[in-house]
Amino acid sequence: MEHHVSIWPVLVLALIHFFGTRLRFLAGVPRSVWLSVAGGVSVAYVFLHLFPELSEGQEHVEEAFVGEGFLRHHVYIMALIGLSVFYGLERKMVSAKEEQKEKKVDNKPPPGLFWVHMASFAIYNALIGYILFTREEGPLQQLVLFSIAMALHFVVNDFGLQEHHHDRYRKYGRWLLVLALVAGWGTGYLVTVSHTLVVLVLSFVGGGVILNVLKEELPEERKSRYWAFALGAFLYAILLLSL
Template sequence: MPAEIAVTALIAVLFSATHVAGPTLRFLQRTPRSIWLSAAGGVSVAYVFVHLLPELAAHQDTFGGEFEGGLLAEMESHIYLIALVGLSVFYGLDRLARTSARKAGTAGAARRPGTGVFWIHLTAFAGYNVLIGYLLLHREAADGRSLILYAIAMGLHFVVNDQGLRQQHGSTYDHRGRWILAAAPLIGWGIGLIGPAPTLLVSSLFAFLAGGVVLNVLKEELPEDRESRFFAFAAGAAIYAALLLASR
């Protein structure tokens, strides 16, 4: 256990470092979109679809047992409904930020979301980062292989999110937001030290995370103005999917 705590602490620090070092990664801050960001997005999505969702599906019976005798006991997709909630929440937040940005600024100037929307957006991502840090210690599968796969996928996902938020919120994010998001995975890891949550809650948190990962990756890849690299995204997804399948 002490060794696992030390390793997960190191990973949490590396997660934090992606936000601290974000402004220095200038090779990622360009259009057309960096092939490295597109490939990182592919890795994150592959992790969700090839590893995380199948793993969570194995725990669907846990939900049925908890809700036995009630209306929810008749449902067969509790896990996926929670993932849908995660996707929907972050879709709503992204739409809120984009709508606010369209209403702000003047023609020809960079348009940013309003201050209130910035803090709403940032608070949601801080909670998201806390969740990722917490799950370092309380994943569905607690073996070393699972930890490595999770760390790689989420570490790259942090890079994608950091660059996306920087592009969306500009200097406000660099001066304030990134420091809060850098602290969040460390806080989540610290909460994880208190003790494990019930299995049902851990499964729910992972499902919510899965939906959030899918939305947060695709919202960076799909807009036309990003000029994303499909082949880099597909290659990242294919290579990591193959790695996941080979490691089973």
């Protein structure tokens, strides 16, 4: 099947990593209302657009995994795995920073842990890049909605990663994430995977989005504004339900 190339979505998401950390007006405490709005938009997209799509895709997954009773809800298991993986990574980062603080050294995780963290997010970005490619085969509206949600999600991720790793993220991490995103997107032109695998990837990413947004909103020291998060979620939900 002929595939129509739309390079603008991957360029927009890549530019988020190039320039996201330079948006100084988003930094500081209390947490920027714009970051909270962005988080709300991302979560609304997952619950109101991605999960219903996964529910439909569950039929394809069940056909590929016939008979495993406890795996009947494969897509939601993958979403749980995605959430759990990134929760584990976040806990490891926080623990490492606390240990460094107790040793009275710089408030950054060790270099080895930095690369593990970046590798995990690189895989995450590559999966999102591949999903972006698959979206090009569908309606333009679907591509635009996904691109907006992921662009705002990347802004939230950038500030979280910079807070953990500081100059390491600016010098190395963001470049790795850009390369991973483009590589995942480009892989779509070289490798065709089954719809079942695409659905499982979508569910993993959905779980990751939920955790990566909430972990930035919940810590008390962030002084996040719930109303901004709720407003972003509400407005994007209205948009999604009206289309």
